[in-house]
Amino acid sequence: MGFIIEKQMVFLGLVVLFPLLCTSMNTFTSSRATYYGSHDGYGTSSGACGFGEYGRTVNYGNVAGVSRLYRNGTGCGACYQVRCTNPQYCTRGGVNIVVTDYGEGDRTDFILSTKAYTKLAKPNLAQELLAHGVVDVEYKRISCKYYGYNLMFKVHEHSRYPEYLAIIILYAAGQNDITAVELGQEDDDEWRPMRRAWGAVFDMPNPPEGSIDLKFQVKGSNGHDWVQSNNAIPSNWKAGGVYDSTIQLN
Missing domain, CATH: 2.60.40.760 (Expansin, cellulose-binding-like domain)
Incomplete structure (x- = not known):
């Protein structure tokens, strides 16, 4: 039988405390990514997926808006590993994100939150990567696993x-x-x-x-x-x- 969490702030706190863990065996696809700014680097509560505050804070705010991957809303909540292909600035692992919004950029598949975008960068190179604005990336869909949640x-x-x-x-x-x-x-x-x-x-x-x-x-x-x-x-x-x-x- 379903149950209700009476206090919304308790629920939102749990969203932040339990990050997303992901694994996959898919191959990577080449694309481009940019980012959108927010005062704290998290996502937006007004995203096209309708997630509200969950869409801002899930996975520690490592979220993204997508264009063709949105799939008329079916792609909402999908998880992807995104990694920048510039070895000068970027780590090999990149960042795991959750789709929470729709957005179109300059031939981009991903418009990342600032927190997610800076995680593409090597240590101490986040500002240099932000200055680029748009970067070449490769991505693959990955499985989402949320500890403690059905x-x-x-x-x-x-x-x-x-x-x-x-x-x-x-x-x-x-x-x-x-x-x-x-x-x-x-x-x-x-x-x-x-x-x-x-x-x-x-x-x-x-x-x-x-x-x-x-x-x-x-x-x-x-x-x-x-x-x-x-x-x-x-x-x-x-x-x-x-x-x-x-x-x-x-």
Whole structure:
């Protein structure tokens, strides 16, 4: 059964405390990357994926906006290793990032947060790399692993109980895309599809009363699978509430 984290600040603190760990066997693709500035180097809470504060602080703020990798929002939450190809300034390992936004640059696939961009650089060379503005990179998709987290979702602040329900998908581990979400109830064989409103946000007007079950269509290396979370949303759900699906993806 899903549960609610009542204090949003507790949830956001956990986001910062548990960074992303990633592994993969994919090959690298050549591209370019730039960065956007913020007062603290983190991401933005107004990103096109709809993540809000999670999109600013997840993975210690090592996040990025992407263009073609956004894939109409399906690419939100995907993880990539990005490394600069200039051996004079850049480390070989680069940085692991989470996609939290859409953005187009000068023939770039990635617009990195400042924190992520400076992690491309060798020690004491971050300012020199920032001065370049745009750098050649190579990247590959990697698996996301979040210690201490199942697949979770947040009831979007725009939700209005009981007339309108929108949820944001959080902590989708592995190399998985959430391609669809359906809503149902116990002892009811009918599943109703939610609409992908934008980014990682799925919504439905006039949701059913009572506790709600959710099914997530997950696209991974083994194709498409449906996973189900029973009583995922309680009957007295609230905008801003964060719930645990109890589903573990890998």
